[in-house]
Amino acid sequence: MTSSTPLLSLRGIGKAYGPVVAVRDVDLDIFKGEVVALCGDNGAGKSSLIKVISGAEEATSGTISLRGKPVTFASPHDALANGVATIYQDLALAPRLSIAQNVFMGSELTKPVLLPFLRILDKKKMIAESQRYLSQLSAAVTDMTRPVERLSGGQRQAVAISRALRWNAEIIIMDEPTAALGVKESALVLDLIRKLKADGRTVILISHNMRDVVALADRVVIMGAGRKYVDRPLGNLTADDIAHMIMAGNAKAA
Amino acid sequence: MSLGRIDPRELIGRYGTALAGLALILFFLIFAPNFASTMNIINVLKDTSFLAILALGFALAFTVSELDLSVAEMASLAAVVCGWLVHAQYPPAVAVSAAIGVGIVLGTLNGYGVTVLRIPSLIMTLGTAAIAKGFAFMITQGVAFVGRWPVGFTGLARGYSFGIPNLVLWMAGATLFAYGLVKWTRTGAHMVATGEADEAARLAGIATARMKRIGLLLSGVFAGLMAMLLAANLSSAAPNMAGDYLLYAIAAVLLGMTMFEPGKPNIPGTVFAALVLKVLGNGLVLMGAPYYIQDIVLGAIIIGSVAFSASAMKKAAFKV
Numbered sequence: 261m262t263s264s265t266p267l268l269s270l271r272g273i274g275k276a277y278g279p280v281v282a283v284r285d286v287d288l289d290i291f292k293g294e295v296v297a298l299c300g301d302n303g304a305g306k307s308s309l310i311k312v313i314s315g316a317e318e319a320t321s322g323t324i325s326l327r328g329k330p331v332t333f334a335s336p337h338d339a340l341a342n343g344v345a346t347i348y349q350d351l352a353l354a355p356r357l358s359i360a361q362n363v364f365m366g367s368e369l370t371k372p373v374l375l376p377f378l379r380i381l382d383k384k385k386m387i388a389e390s391q392r393y394l395s396q397l398s399a400a401v402t403d404m405t406r407p408v409e410r411l412s413g414g415q416r417q418a419v420a421i422s423r424a425l426r427w428n429a430e431i432i433i434m435d436e437p438t439a440a441l442g443v444k445e446s447a448l449v450l451d452l453i454r455k456l457k458a459d460g461r462t463v464i465l466i467s468h469n470m471r472d473v474v475a476l477a478d479r480v481v482i483m484g485a486g487r488k489y490v491d492r493p494l495g496n497l498t499a500d501d502i503a504h505m506i507m508a509g510n511a512k513a514a
Numbered sequence: 515m516s517l518g519r520i521d522p523r524e525l526i527g528r529y530g531t532a533l534a535g536l537a538l539i540l541f542f543l544i545f546a547p548n549f550a551s552t553m554n555i556i557n558v559l560k561d562t563s564f565l566a567i568l569a570l571g572f573a574l575a576f577t578v579s580e581l582d583l584s585v586a587e588m589a590s591l592a593a594v595v596c597g598w599l600v601h602a603q604y605p606p607a608v609a610v611s612a613a614i615g616v617g618i619v620l621g622t623l624n625g626y627g628v629t630v631l632r633i634p635s636l637i638m639t640l641g642t643a644a645i646a647k648g649f650a651f652m653i654t655q656g657v658a659f660v661g662r663w664p665v666g667f668t669g670l671a672r673g674y675s676f677g678i679p680n681l682v683l684w685m686a687g688a689t690l691f692a693y694g695l696v697k698w699t700r701t702g703a704h705m706v707a708t709g710e711a712d713e714a715a716r717l718a719g720i721a722t723a724r725m726k727r728i729g730l731l732l733s734g735v736f737a738g739l740m741a742m743l744l745a746a747n748l749s750s751a752a753p754n755m756a757g758d759y760l761l762y763a764i765a766a767v768l769l770g771m772t773m774f775e776p777g778k779p780n781i782p783g784t785v786f787a788a789l790v791l792k793v794l795g796n797g798l799v800l801m802g803a804p805y806y807i808q809d810i811v812l813g814a815i816i817i818g819s820v821a822f823s824a825s826a827m828k829k830a831a832f833k834v
Contacts, residue, residue, distance in 0.1 A: 314717075316716075316717060335716075335719070336716060336717045336718070336719050337719035337720075337721070340718075340719045341719070346717070348717060352711075352713065352714040352717040352718065353711070353714055354707055354710040354711035354714050354715070355710075355711070356710055356777070356778070357706070357707065357710055357711075361703070361706075361707070364703075365703075365707050365714070365715065365718040365720065366704070366707070366715070366718035366719035366720045367718075367719065368700045368703045368704075370700060379699075379700075380698040380699060381697075381698055381699065381700065381702075381703060423718065427719075
């Protein structure tokens with residue numbers, strides 16, 4: 261794979277919910293190791309596009325290629341198995357389950373017992389590994405058996421990101437990761453994203469917070485009324501510039 | 515929840531009702547006439563095993579967050595089919611398989627109704643219950659199959675192995691199976707995740723619909739097992755024989771949710787609660803309480819358990 265081959269490539273993606281068209285004919289290339297900010301006003305089609313990439317919903321039209329090969333994500337499991345993990349706004353954690361249970365949800369570790377084909381959960385290892393992922397993210401939590409509902413917002417993000425790491429996801433999609441957080445916790449999450457990037461992972465960041473976008477993104481993609489109308493390197497764009505571009509796009513769409 | 519600092523409130527939340535249950539058992543051991551006799555204790559344990567096995571199935575369905583209100587009627591139909599075959603002199607293995615088979619068929623029906631037709635389990639399983647009841651009466655024409663049944667069949671429930679009543683062994687086996695499934699296997703972890711947060715589990719790549727079908731299927735299988743044992747123990751099969759067990763099974767699961775893992779359906783809690791309910795019924799009778807007191811107590815336990823679990827959940831949610 262040359263560096264010019266996109267890691268993820270969308271062509272003509274459309275998504276309709278009955279008569280309502282949420283995404284229209286979107287082409288998008290994502291390259292390895294970059295942080296792409298996906299911006300746009302409410303109803304611009306960002307979340308619908310993300311749901312298609314994450315396998316949560318199937319596209320009405322268009323194709324997705326991963327490392328140059330066409331793929332179909334019929335379920336979140338398909339996307340995860342192909343190294344595309346999504347961290348949703350509401351985090352998609354089970355509040356009453358422990359940190360370790362949440363990190364390994366859907367990909368639990370097992371060990372053989374008595375007979376080679378008989379495997380049971382390896383709870384010890386899952387706790388140790390969860391600890392490792394969380395400390396990688398510099399999250400200050402020690403007790404992996406703690407239920408997630410007793411964690412702060414930033415710590416929950418760290419748990420959600422750990423799950424993406426656990427799947428060894430190459431592409432991590434984050435939907436409004438700082439929306440529900442305070443200043444200090446937002447800073448923690450931004451650091452987490454920088455760590456992911458430094459680790460060579462590719463991040464698609466959906467955010468309403470233009471300061472986050474300017475702080476992190478390599479490239480800005482702006483959507484409005486279901487279409488993509490800006491796709492450019494961040495360069496020296498300021499938070500205000502992006503906000504203006506979003507509003508200008510709205511005006512055009514209207 | 516680390517062992518270093520144990521919150522006394524958490525201890526009470528976890529073990530409070532279990533200790534109360536233990537106190538109740540002690541109370542009857544001391545004060546209820548004849549309660550402590552070996553005969554009576556064995557009877558209570560045998561009685562508990564029917565309820566515990568049925569309630570375990572309900573608990574497994576509840577683990578995937580589905581209500582199975584058809585457990586008792588599934589059991590009645592399974593018992594009738596089983597009794598019919600024994601009565602018609604088929605080998606016990608055939609009758610036993612048929613009882614479990616009824617549970618598999620109806621449990622699968624419930625599962626597909628809930629996940630494919632997207633009918634809420636409350637409605638789906640009520641429908642299944644009515645259908646099962648209808649078939650049970652159709653097969654028996656309203657009367658019971660009774661007779662001198664082969665020991666090869668009745669011994670499954672009435673016999674002893676290693677000095678322990680077979681019924682108690684069946685209960686132990688069912689408990690171990692359910693506990694092992696939920697706590698030790700990936701499927702169990704997926705079932706728990708599905709029940710705790712359906713959408714989160716789906717987004718984490720778990721086949722949540724399949725987990726719901728497994729929960730409801732197992733509920734049917736446990737109902738079939740319980741039915742077979744009930745028929746074997748009584749040497750009879752009547753179309754309404756398990757009907758009364760529904761409320762008791764619900765009570766056992768809900769009371770069980772106040773113990774060990776507050777607010778969550780759990781296997782040890784379900785079995786211990788089944789024992790407490792049966793001890794309570796038996797003890798009250800021995801102390802001369804009128805029969806209707808049991809229903810009143812049962813209702814109070816159902817309501818009280820849910821109130822207790824709800825308050826435990828609220829406390830947990832606010833504790834940061």
